[in-house]
Amino acid sequence: MKDFAALYARIDESTKTTVKVAALADYFRTAPDDDKLWTVALFSGRRPKRTITATRLREWAAERSDIPLWLFEESYHIVGDLAETISLVLPDATATSDRSLTFWIGEIKRLSAADDTTRKAGILSAWDALPGPQRYLFTKLLTGSFRVGVSRKLMTRALSQATDGDEANLTHRLMGDWTPETTTWERLIETTDPSTDLSRPYPFYLAYGLEDLDALGPATDWSAEWKWDGIRGQFILREGEHHLWSRGEDLMTDRFPELAQLRDFLPDGTVIDGEVLAFRDEAPLSFNALQSRIGRKTVPKKLLTEAPVILMAYDLLEDAGADIRALPYADRRARLAQIVAKAPATAPLRLSPTVAATGWDQLAAARESSRDRQAEGLMLKRRDSPYLAGRRKGDWWKWKVDPLTIDAVMIYAQQGSGRRANLFTDYTFAVWDGDQLVPFTKAYSGLTDAEFRQITAWVRKNTLQKFGPVRQVTPEHVFELGFEGIQASPRHKSGVALRFPRMLRWRHDKPMKEANTLADLKEMLAAYG
Amino acid sequence: MADVLTFTESGIYCPAGDFYIDPWRPVDRALITHGHADHSRWGMNRYLATDAAAPVIRHRLGEIDLATIPYGEARRINGATVSFHPAGHVPGSAQIRVEVGGEVWVASGDYKTVADGLSEPFEPVRCHAFITECTFGLPVFKWLEEDVLTAQINAWWAANAAAGRTSIIGAYALGKAQRLLTCVDPSIGPILTHGAVENTNAVLRAQGIALPDTIRVTPEMKAADHPGALVVATPSALGTSWARRFGPASTAFASGWMALRGVRRRRAADRGFVVSDHADWDGLNTAIKETGATKIFATHGYTSAFQRWLAEEGYDAHIVSTEYTGEDMTEEGASATDEDAA
Numbered sequence: 047m048k049d050f051a052a053l054y055a056r057i058d059e060s061t062k063t064t065v066k067v068a069a070l071a072d073y074f075r076t077a078p079d080d081d082k083l084w085t086v087a088l089f090s091g092r093r094p095k096r097t098i099t100a101t102r103l104r105e106w107a108a109e110r111s112d113i114p115l116w117l118f119e120e121s122y123h124i125v126g127d128l129a130e131t132i133s134l135v136l137p138d139a140t141a142t143s144d145r146s147l148t149f150w151i152g153e154i155k156r157l158s159a160a161d162d163t164t165r166k167a168g169i170l171s172a173w174d175a176l177p178g179p180q181r182y183l184f185t186k187l188l189t190g191s192f193r194v195g196v197s198r199k200l201m202t203r204a205l206s207q208a209t210d211g212d213e214a215n216l217t218h219r220l221m222g223d224w225t226p227e228t229t230t231w232e233r234l235i236e237t238t239d240p241s242t243d244l245s246r247p248y249p250f251y252l253a254y255g256l257e258d259l260d261a262l263g264p265a266t267d268w269s270a271e272w273k274w275d276g277i278r279g280q281f282i283l284r285e286g287e288h289h290l291w292s293r294g295e296d297l298m299t300d301r302f303p304e305l306a307q308l309r310d311f312l313p314d315g316t317v318i319d320g321e322v323l324a325f326r327d328e329a330p331l332s333f334n335a336l337q338s339r340i341g342r343k344t345v346p347k348k349l350l351t352e353a354p355v356i357l358m359a360y361d362l363l364e365d366a367g368a369d370i371r372a373l374p375y376a377d378r379r380a381r382l383a384q385i386v387a388k389a390p391a392t393a394p395l396r397l398s399p400t401v402a403a404t405g406w407d408q409l410a411a412a413r414e415s416s417r418d419r420q421a422e423g424l425m426l427k428r429r430d431s432p433y434l435a436g437r438r439k440g441d442w443w444k445w446k447v448d449p450l451t452i453d454a455v456m457i458y459a460q461q462g463s464g465r466r467a468n469l470f471t472d473y474t475f476a477v478w479d480g481d482q483l484v485p486f487t488k489a490y491s492g493l494t495d496a497e498f499r500q501i502t503a504w505v506r507k508n509t510l511q512k513f514g515p516v517r518q519v520t521p522e523h524v525f526e527l528g529f530e531g532i533q534a535s536p537r538h539k540s541g542v543a544l545r546f547p548r549m550l551r552w553r554h555d556k557p558m559k560e561a562n563t564l565a566d567l568k569e570m571l572a573a574y575g
Numbered sequence: 576m577a578d579v580l581t582f583t584e585s586g587i588y589c590p591a592g593d594f595y596i597d598p599w600r601p602v603d604r605a606l607i608t609h610g611h612a613d614h615s616r617w618g619m620n621r622y623l624a625t626d627a628a629a630p631v632i633r634h635r636l637g638e639i640d641l642a643t644i645p646y647g648e649a650r651r652i653n654g655a656t657v658s659f660h661p662a663g664h665v666p667g668s669a670q671i672r673v674e675v676g677g678e679v680w681v682a683s684g685d686y687k688t689v690a691d692g693l694s695e696p697f698e699p700v701r702c703h704a705f706i707t708e709c710t711f712g713l714p715v716f717k718w719l720e721e722d723v724l725t726a727q728i729n730a731w732w733a734a735n736a737a738a739g740r741t742s743i744i745g746a747y748a749l750g751k752a753q754r755l756l757t758c759v760d761p762s763i764g765p766i767l768t769h770g771a772v773e774n775t776n777a778v779l780r781a782q783g784i785a786l787p788d789t790i791r792v793t794p795e796m797k798a799a800d801h802p803g804a805l806v807v808a809t810p811s812a813l814g815t816s817w818a819r820r821f822g823p824a825s826t827a828f829a830s831g832w833m834a835l836r837g838v839r840r841r842r843a844a845d846r847g848f849v850v851s852d853h854a855d856w857d858g859l860n861t862a863i864k865e866t867g868a869t870k871i872f873a874t875h876g877y878t879s880a881f882q883r884w885l886a887e888e889g890y891d892a893h894i895v896s897t898e899y900t901g902e903d904m905t906e907e908g909a910s911a912t913d914e915d916a917a
Contacts, residue, residue, distance in 0.1 A: 060845060117884055121714055125715055
């Protein structure tokens, strides 16, 4: 655990990619295999689930630290992280331990299965045996919230440096539903051919937002399609079994049971990249409809009829069992079109249509109509590009429509957590209804650190009332908010709910009286809801 | 009995003595705990501070009518008797004891209970009422032992020097900068200072405070002239072109807020050392207990939580609103913390 804590500290302290990768590569060269395997698992989001409630941990930590629970809560509110709060309030460790990362994860599992008394005793003695940084990491693992400031891409790069393995191959190996309990370091990294695991997905290719249209060259080098507002998914059919993976590598197969029938219509050895969309009468339903399906492990019949889904297919990664990611996009797309054409019209599968155009002007005009089609804009894909792994610039671009905007007055502010602890970063906004300000949304992002600091200082001096962590402030500042969609919502006082609201800019120039009104919002709801 | 000290729009006021302590608006007579800008402001007719605090206050406020007093000496001001006692915050910093008709109140300004080898060590003063800061008044703030902290900073400097990097550390120009200078190991390499730090050094050296040899950074100075150097700079100088002249460098901040990972990360420095000239949670609680006071006023910091905690511990605890800025970390200039301003 000491070495792992040292690795974590080196990564956490630095903002430089090279330092982080070097620290990881050093660790992969020297740590024992089981610790390395757990490290790869943790750094790729495979953390043990939380089995002990946060409530119990808070109670035990407060009790051990001899402080009242409310004071623990106050501290937690400032620190913004439960594990960090616990590790800071506890008295210094009295014992010492040189047990490994794997040992402590095993200990967490053992305690998970035990009764409450054993759990408490085990956790208190672990807290007492681990010095600050190790105690923090142990508690992060215990609360199931371990995260680290290193992307999978960088972790894979370090792994490649330490093992002399090919980076793309390693990326592929690390995909899928393995855990340190189901594999070994040797099997995962060193020996097996990655394709022997039938459920294993390919790394998703992720696009950046378009930066410079002029740099793309002639429009005819590009293929454009709608950017759908659904859930990105990779559909795998191998040896009669199908799997549906999300971009975050969650297996979603059971959540969308209607896609099981694709087994009857697609050839074996097919892997499709596409968008899971709620869809009826040849048109996507709103994201709201799909939202009702997310997070449900099993689906009641009613939902299946209210929000049926399809796979909107846009790329083919495996054809007749062969990995075809290196082929040009246009060729993959042609093969995909053939496969989709063979499936009956009743199958929950569509080919994502391309937007025909000979010039950028036509595409720009098409992009403007995105909202009418329930799309977020256009995707631009270079016709001769291979399917790459991870987020890369150059061959795929998102060309989203500009967000909807509204000018609103800030009326409440709340402190952020984590990196933003001690700054007021979470605001509630209101629009005018006659001479009343009606709250309608919160927003947290979009301002610079300097602006957040400026507002924080202002909030401290302009607090009208405190409601726990929330401060009601003098209505004064107007912000332009951007959002991707608007829906009717009986749960909100204003009657509307926004999708992805964020602050676009602070309208210093705008007097409060000139902010938008509830009538303006209702008008937007009528137009886009 | 009337209160010895009252809390007014202009600052902490003693009716019997007709003077203010650390006022934030212009008044006739001001008793000053220490030279930081939020406690020692411009515009008072007359000032009174300790002998040790006076040079810095003069340096910062210019031509003022400033009388001085040694630590521990009782002085009569109208109907009150006052004396100044070490607060351990920065060199010359004081708690001010005010006695009226046998009732004793202490205004402690900012204080730190652990000796740092530079400031006159904190002395508990028995009193009936104690006015306390609580900048770090939550149980998550517990400072490291001085030798552990010193070892961390020296190890960071030595590793940078060995790798051919300059070490740049941001610390407030009065107090923390000099505390760092006294704790680091000068055998590791040369120590360079930002102009604002060096100006304060000059004032402190002139009053007899021993500091290691330092070299003022000048516009024409190059990193190559001083390989392996430690640069002690103001927090706001980090990340500016001033700091970039040193070429490959590792940067660090020294502040009590560095105890929080979120804040450490927001500062975008390579390292954050938990160095504070304020009392930590245990320090605040010990200090309060040792005064023997039953009535406590919390002025700045996590006042509401701290007041509630003290009330539950059996104190007659109150929050008073002041313009001291201990809590804030938000002042302009990206990297300065409120603690730095305090």
